[in-house]
Amino acid sequence: MIPEEIIKKIRRIHIKGSRTVNNMMAGQYKSVFRGSGIEFEEVREYSPGDDVKSIDWKVSARLGKPFIKLYREERESIVMLLIDMSGSLKFGTFSGMKLEKAAEVASVLAFSAIKNNDKVGAIFFTDKVEKYIPPKKGSGHIWRLITEIFTFTPDGKGTNITAALEFLSSVSRKKTFSFMISDFICSDHTKALKTARQRHELIGVIISDKGEFELPSSGIVSMTCFETYQNIMIDAGNKTLRERYFKLRQLYHKQIIERLKSARVDSVEISTEHSVADTLIQYFRYREKRMRLM
Numbered sequence: 001m002i003p004e005e006i007i008k009k010i011r012r013i014h015i016k017g018s019r020t021v022n023n024m025m026a027g028q029y030k031s032v033f034r035g036s037g038i039e040f041e042e043v044r045e046y047s048p049g050d051d052v053k054s055i056d057w058k059v060s061a062r063l064g065k066p067f068i069k070l071y072r073e074e075r076e077s078i079v080m081l082l083i084d085m086s087g088s089l090k091f092g093t094f095s096g097m098k099l100e101k102a103a104e105v106a107s108v109l110a111f112s113a114i115k116n117n118d119k120v121g122a123i124f125f126t127d128k129v130e131k132y133i134p135p136k137k138g139s140g141h142i143w144r145l146i147t148e149i150f151t152f153t154p155d156g157k158g159t160n161i162t163a164a165l166e167f168l169s170s171v172s173r174k175k176t177f178s179f180m181i182s183d184f185i186c187s188d189h190t191k192a193l194k195t196a197r198q199r200h201e202l203i204g205v206i207i208s209d210k211g212e213f214e215l216p217s218s219g220i221v222s223m224t225c226f227e228t229y230q231n232i233m234i235d236a237g238n239k240t241l242r243e244r245y246f247k248l249r250q251l252y253h254k255q256i257i258e259r260l261k262s263a264r265v266d267s268v269e270i271s272t273e274h275s276v277a278d279t280l281i282q283y284f285r286y287r288e289k290r291m292r293l294m
Contacts, residue, residue, distance in 0.1 A: 017107030084182030126156030
């Protein structure tokens, strides 16, 4: 049995994701995530103004007058959500755990995809691939996905994005739009990103929390790593130490973004205190503007 508290969270995120897509993001996703290719549909007689590059010369020669090939865009796409289930996603301060924010992101992306008649699948990973949910459609499928995020108990605690990307390539021969939802606290995965990028469209969604960057202004702070369980004591009353901690954490965050950028992977930054809808709408608009300039 799922505890009532968890069911309430699942229901809240499911409803919020649906309303966000229907009320705030209508058309945003559709305008920037298109089908994976085009399919031949038919030939018709050439008309003035048609692109001469579309002329089917074999058919034209056989029939004695020019005909052109018509294509239709292959609208149905596959959206994969690579969701980090490692121990560090259970961290959170005043605005909830990072895992809850990851679930909200997954919900909005899934509803956006399904509204566009795309299929949605998921890969849960820690330091290994923990669970694979094959792509499907339907609101009920999204309910299952959100439920799994809150109820699944992973074996691993660490983070291995390389393993998740390699698994993606093994189960998805067709191009996918894959969102990596993680805090990216792991070893260098640039090579794996570049390899997967050759087949799939990758977007990194970086989940963070304000408490990761700032120490309290006073007192002795006990810090435990959720992935290694190592514990250290820090004198937060030491201003120099607090400033150094902040700079080091900012540097690490910058390195995460640089890794994604070097692999030509878009990055979207979402803190636990930020609006998922506003952040994704801003990214979709940026992506649409970039596509128009290409």
